[in-house]
Amino acid sequence: MTYTLQLQAHNAHGILERILGVIRYRGFEIMGLVAHLQGLQLAITLELSGQNQHLIHHLRKLIDVQFAHMTERVSSVREAS
Amino acid sequence: MNGADAIVKAIAQEGIDTVFGYPGGAIMPLYDALLQAPFKHILMRHEQAAALAADGYARVRGNVGVCLATSGPGATNLITGIANAFLDSVPMVAITGQVATPVLGTDAFQEVDVFGLTMPVVKHSFLTKTPADLGEALAQSFHLARSGRPGPVVVDVPKDVMLAKATSHPVFEDTSDQPLPDPAAIRKANQLLESCRRPLIYSGGGVSMGQALSAFRDLVARTGIPVVTTLKGIGNLPGDHPLFLGMLGMHGLKSANLAVQECDLLLVIGARFDDRATGKLAEFAPNAAVIHCDVDAAEIGKLRQVEASLTEPLNLTLPLLVLDPINPHWVNRCVSRVHAYRSRPQTRTRGIYAPRLLNNLSRVLSPEAIVTCDVGQHQMWVAQHMRFARPACHLSSGGLGTMGYGLPAAIGACYANPQAPVLCVTGDGSLMMNIQEFTTIVREQLPIKILLFDNQSLGMVRQWQELFFQERFSQIDLSDNPDFCTVALAFGLPAMRFERPSQEPNIIQAITQVAGPLLLHVRIDPNDKVWPLVAPGQPNHHMMEGVSK
Numbered sequence: 001m002t003y004t005l006q007l008q009a010h011n012a013h014g015i016l017e018r019i020l021g022v023i024r025y026r027g028f029e030i031m032g033l034v035a036h037l038q039g040l041q042l043a044i045t046l047e048l049s050g051q052n053q054h055l056i057h058h059l060r061k062l063i064d065v066q067f068a069h070m071t072e073r074v075s076s077v078r079e080a081s
Numbered sequence: 082m083n084g085a086d087a088i089v090k091a092i093a094q095e096g097i098d099t100v101f102g103y104p105g106g107a108i109m110p111l112y113d114a115l116l117q118a119p120f121k122h123i124l125m126r127h128e129q130a131a132a133l134a135a136d137g138y139a140r141v142r143g144n145v146g147v148c149l150a151t152s153g154p155g156a157t158n159l160i161t162g163i164a165n166a167f168l169d170s171v172p173m174v175a176i177t178g179q180v181a182t183p184v185l186g187t188d189a190f191q192e193v194d195v196f197g198l199t200m201p202v203v204k205h206s207f208l209t210k211t212p213a214d215l216g217e218a219l220a221q222s223f224h225l226a227r228s229g230r231p232g233p234v235v236v237d238v239p240k241d242v243m244l245a246k247a248t249s250h251p252v253f254e255d256t257s258d259q260p261l262p263d264p265a266a267i268r269k270a271n272q273l274l275e276s277c278r279r280p281l282i283y284s285g286g287g288v289s290m291g292q293a294l295s296a297f298r299d300l301v302a303r304t305g306i307p308v309v310t311t312l313k314g315i316g317n318l319p320g321d322h323p324l325f326l327g328m329l330g331m332h333g334l335k336s337a338n339l340a341v342q343e344c345d346l347l348l349v350i351g352a353r354f355d356d357r358a359t360g361k362l363a364e365f366a367p368n369a370a371v372i373h374c375d376v377d378a379a380e381i382g383k384l385r386q387v388e389a390s391l392t393e394p395l396n397l398t399l400p401l402l403v404l405d406p407i408n409p410h411w412v413n414r415c416v417s418r419v420h421a422y423r424s425r426p427q428t429r430t431r432g433i434y435a436p437r438l439l440n441n442l443s444r445v446l447s448p449e450a451i452v453t454c455d456v457g458q459h460q461m462w463v464a465q466h467m468r469f470a471r472p473a474c475h476l477s478s479g480g481l482g483t484m485g486y487g488l489p490a491a492i493g494a495c496y497a498n499p500q501a502p503v504l505c506v507t508g509d510g511s512l513m514m515n516i517q518e519f520t521t522i523v524r525e526q527l528p529i530k531i532l533l534f535d536n537q538s539l540g541m542v543r544q545w546q547e548l549f550f551q552e553r554f555s556q557i558d559l560s561d562n563p564d565f566c567t568v569a570l571a572f573g574l575p576a577m578r579f580e581r582p583s584q585e586p587n588i589i590q591a592i593t594q595v596a597g598p599l600l601l602h603v604r605i606d607p608n609d610k611v612w613p614l615v616a617p618g619q620p621n622h623h624m625m626e627g628v629s630k
Contacts, residue, residue, distance in 0.1 A: 013207075013210075014196060014200065014206075014208070017197070018200060021200055021201055053382065054379065054382065057378045057379035058379045060378075060379075061379055063205045
């Protein structure tokens with residue numbers, strides 16, 4: 001299933017790299033990324049077998065992350081049907 | 082006041098009386114400022130040792146450990162020590178010099194991306210490109226290192242920022258409210274405690290790193306629940322406490338592992354289901370409901386699903402847990418096995434036998450003594466055969482398993498508690514990883530006793546190759562070791578050599594009675610092994626209990 005990871009963070013030095021590093025180290029592949037760099041807001045697409053609170057908790061541990069939330073994304077195929 | 086002065090001031094304000102480091106080009110302004118510092122700087126002989134000494138200092142003192150290094154290779158040498166602190170949740174601030182801001186990113190001399198290199202092994206990090214950045218970093222870094230789940234913080238400071246006029250920045254004061262325990266979670270935990278018949282506490286390093294030793298011991302006293310510990314949790318209960326069943330896991334005591342497998346409620350306190358503790362995870366504590374108390378919410382459910390979790394500080398949650406009365410039959414069953422399975426040092430006479438020696442030594446060492454370990458067989462023998470009054474008396478590299486930890490950690494421990502006797506137990510492989518610190522010990526005349534078990538091989542690797550790789554020994558022969566006593570004497574470090582079992586009392590006497598630093602070189606048989614052992618992939622109740630050849 002496809003999930004969207006929504007993140008908001010202080011735009012501190014290296015924060016994007018930090019977030020991406022946690023996702024990589026914890027074993028996830030990023031399928032898509034939309035970033036608004038002003039008051040850093042990210043929408044990251046991940047392929048997962050289910051909700052992963054584990055990843056959310058690790059991202060929330062980053063000092064500059066203010067908000068991390070994951071939602072299931074309705075695929076375009078389902079949208080079309 | 083320039084940036085370097087501000088760094089000195091910030092360290093002093095934290096009540097830190099000793100830092101460890103090594104100078105170089107980019108950090109010279111800070112070393113100039115150190116000449117007026119109200120705290121000591123200990124010149125180590127390798128930056129890795131500086132970080133590991135700061136780690137030892139932090140664990141014993143219960144405060145942040147500070148290490149300093151210059152840019153480039155100085156900073157990269159720190160990284161193993163920073164990673165060690167990260168894996169063991171040790172509060173540390175590592176301050177690195179960096180090339181000046183005008184040449185940042187130009188591959189300048191001794192420039193390396195310290196901020197990027199350390200990112201995966203820090204709790205947080207700063208690259209301070211302006212005096213204002215430095216002020217903010219100094220205001221926050223110590224608080225970040227020690228708050229919540231402690232860990233290392235890197236502050237990378239370009240040389241020109243150290244020389245620039247400092248901007249004042251108020252020291253960070255945590256005005257946020259203490260998180261209060263969730264009443265529903267406490268109620269759920271207490272319901273589980275009330276309904277269980279065979280409760281067990283599995284405790285780890287989080288107890289001491291969370292400054293919750295009193296709350297933990299009070300919980301044990303109130304409830305009477307038996308306790309097993311991880312390697313880092315050794316000392317959560319005194320080694321001779323009647324409810325202490327021993328260390329669990331790969332080289333744990335059988336009484337501890339069997340209790341885990343039989344319990345119906347596992348109260349996990351400041352531990353994280355590490356693979357060395359759990360063995361085959363799917364068969365770990367198979368009958369138990371789990372209550373997990375850990376200040377790091379990311380540890381909850383990471384490896385084991387739980388029935389209840391408490392993520393507020395242990396000092397707040399543990400006093401709210403209630404169990405009355407405990408099932409005496411279960412306690413008796415657990416406790417009676419401790420004596421039956423307590424590691425029995427073999428009585429064979431061929432050569433000095435390290436487990437027996439450590440067992441006997443532990444009986445006469447001061448309860449205040451601090452024992453640091455390196456990594457390998459001797460580390461497990463210390464964990465199995467010595468008893469400790471408090472976690473801060475047993476310094477061992479648990480998560481990262483850093484060979485070379487013991488000697489610098491002993492140096493840090495000496496400064497953190499100058500009154501305590503300090504013993505470093507090491508092996509011939511590990512000692513060579515940071516043997517240059519003999520110089521530091523001699524220069525500072527630190528009364529560290531270094532108990533070196535020399536089996537002329539990488540003993541733990543050899544043991545695994547013998548047991549699990551059909552005796553195909555590969556690259557474990559260290560028979561070309563130098564003569565360690567001669568090496569020690571060349572550094573000005575007194576040394577004694579021991580080879581016969583009849584000398585074991587002399588070794589103990591030298592450790593407890595000789596003043597000043599001393600190397601005790603002890604030859605042991607390379608066939609000696611660490612028993613018991615849970616083979617990789619096996620559940621913890623399948624323990625191999627062999628005998629040495």
